[in-house]
Amino acid sequence: MNRYPLLLLAGLALGLAAQPVPAAVSEQEARRLSSDLTPLGGERAGNTEPLSSPLAIPPWRGEGCRVPAADQPLLRIDAGNLAEYEADLPQGVAAMIRRYPDSFYLPVYRSRRTAAAPDWVYRNTAANAVRATLSERGVAGAFGGIPFPIPHGDAGARGRQAMWNHLLRWRGVFMERQSSQLSVRAGGGYRRVSSRQSLYFPYYDERLDGERIGPRYLYYYSRILAPARLAGGAVLMYDTLDPARMPRQSWGYDVGRQRVRRAPEIAYDAVLAGSDGLRTVDDADLFNGALDKYRWRLLYPQPVERFIPYNNDFHIDLEREGESLRRGHLNPARTRWERHRVWVVEGRLREGERHIYSRRRFYIDEDSWQIAVADQYDLSGALWRVSLAYSKCYPQLPAVWTALDAYHDLREGRYHLRFTETSEPGGLVFPETLPDARDFLPSALPDLR
Template identity: 40%
Template sequence: MYKKIKAFLLVSFCLPFTVSSLQAAVDARQADRLAGELTPVGAERAGNASGSIPSWEGGLPKDAGKISNGFREDPFAKDQVVLTITPENFEQHLAHLTPGQVAMLKRYPETYRIPVYPTHRSVSWPADAYAVAKSNAVRTSLLAGGNGLVNYRSPLAFPIPQNGLEVLWNHITRYRGGSFERETTTFMTTPGGEYSWVTERDRLAYSEQLLDYNAERSNNILYYFTSVSVAPARDVGNVLLVHETMDQVEEPRMAWQYNSGQRRVRRAPQVAYDSPGPGNLRTNDQLDMFNGSPDRYEWKLVGKKELYVPYNSFRLSDPKLKYDEIIKPGHIDQDKTRYELHRVWEVVGTLKAGQRHVYSKRHLFIDEDSWTILEADHYDSRGNLWRVSENHIQPFYDVQAAVSAAEITYDLNSGRYVANGMFNEAKNAYSFGLKAKTADFTPAALRNIGIR
């Protein structure tokens, strides 16, 4: 099931050792910590000193609740709010808040709240994913320049990371349930709460899980991806195809777009880095909080923090909720959200000299149990906080993977926001175990995919 990535041989001179040299994997004794003080994915197994973060006991069992039409029953539905952070009391809780959360409390003093619930370390992965992660710990290293991996098998490159770039690669290579198909809706709002929307059907296939997988052909492909618009009518049939390469400096991401009105397939090299996403409210490399090549930034590992972050967001994806009940002026209805105190890795990306991007700095906070970026702050060219992103994850316990119930990016300047990946009004929005062939992800296949 898992794939060994071909070791790329690149020679690089006169670059800083901490960035360009091959990072050594940890030794076997270090890797043994994954069965002791650390969880199988490298999180701290113990709780915190106050007991507000419990120990990890294996996450939720696969039968933690009933499943109906693809919606998972909330195993924590009876929990009560233990703390509500408001503009009046946030200064008492600054140690557990991100700069972006503080900015949102100040930007919307009448409506923005952070409801905090008891912490549950609910995330678990399959046993075979744990086994591969441990073997990666002693085997996988960064390519020269940090733009790829040597001797990597999916998932999770660095369960015991040594620097910020390795932590970021863990987000990129985290376990997400394997190949899947999904149907979700994206909303682009105005400051007054009006919105436009698009519903898309996505297919993501890891190359090693293709029915006709060929290691030589796919040696630098992490996954294949298509996204076809299925509503509203004006957008139906438009398709995006992506071949996601690992070393995007050596081999840039390959993307194509099919316009159903023109019936034409075109290369789409702009679908990368800081090219604008939906509504010009986020960049293309902001989807999934961060995707693509990390090469334009220096990534510094600050350490770990205990923060109030979106977690166990079953309520936000409740099928009883209509989208109009969630999408509100300025921000989503915070009464539908759930935050918990969790340990996160703190990583700061600073734009390299001579590189171009609309964000001069990216401040990321990555969950220790799922390796998912949960909070991300983005700064403009003048160093001012510009956009704030939150990823409201929930465990699909039957699949043993963490999935986003909604991924929000707020523009502090315009008062607008984009909400990705929502599925409250969809039945069986996610389907795992996708069976696909390479031919399903070729430019020639786009016309058939996009037929109205």
């Protein structure tokens, strides 16, 4: 595995050349997005459980970020009742309860379907449903919305469509964030890397259109602020809709040598020093990057009901770390879990390819297309790591997006937190003044702030 002593977050890429898979649906099928499906492709109806039950999924009504502060847990799932609820959990979550039977549990709240997007994203999603196409190379014909809101075709095609929906999901157009990443030791204590990031999604820039966005849909920049031994180092990265023709491009700024160099190693299972070896490059965002190393398939023809992290709103006070950081995992009392429908997608390593994970399973929220839980298996096929996206509804967009990602090593008892909101200044903002591609040139990398 490659090591690169800089900080990275997300990215997107795909490889291989092949004939397009029919992915567009008919006009009649697309009209479901205004009837029995939500505008982003989830099922509007709730399940049959009474709303007072922790097993209930309410109908989607487009209410946005309405989560009453007075909500209280309706159920606690722990080692004592795991057998009763295990079928309702992602495999990795059940494994976490077994690994930490005395401390890890799920406080289950009433489900709030807060996922939403602006009307123009809904309109673009409906248009994408009848025009977007999928191939082993990438995505064509999509702009400004979920590319495949109604997955169809065989299990392989639908699995890749769902993964692209995660990669191209609505998270705003431009964001800036100052945050920390914490690597928590098995015996307690942590290492912290603080950084500032900028992400620009031209794919969702209304100033452009499907013809003018070009091949790149993400510009990403990150600069390390602390610790001193890494401070000043920076990464710049571009990702594209057709990565077989134009793969991920990335550059690193070496503050010691004061030079910018190409960094093609920022991909796949390269491990970054800031994560203490607990996170690969393509673990960021629970998955990013090229799909080409795995054969993907949808495990169930329709979304299934599971308990997943949802509507979490908290920050970690590092002066009072005991309130949030526990051995092996976050303090469960600070988290919120809800019952939602998820698409379950599995990737198995292709013959002849190399990666530290032989298999990966993703549980993708049907309303937002955010991966909520990821199970990662080692080369012997044993469950090794479990990653959780503690999502949050951001009313200023509106959108459901991760507030904090947690990566757990079941063997070593260590974990890594990414995008941690702490008491330090900065935080996450969505500036109204948008950048353009010229603001993300490699020549400007040392001067970007």
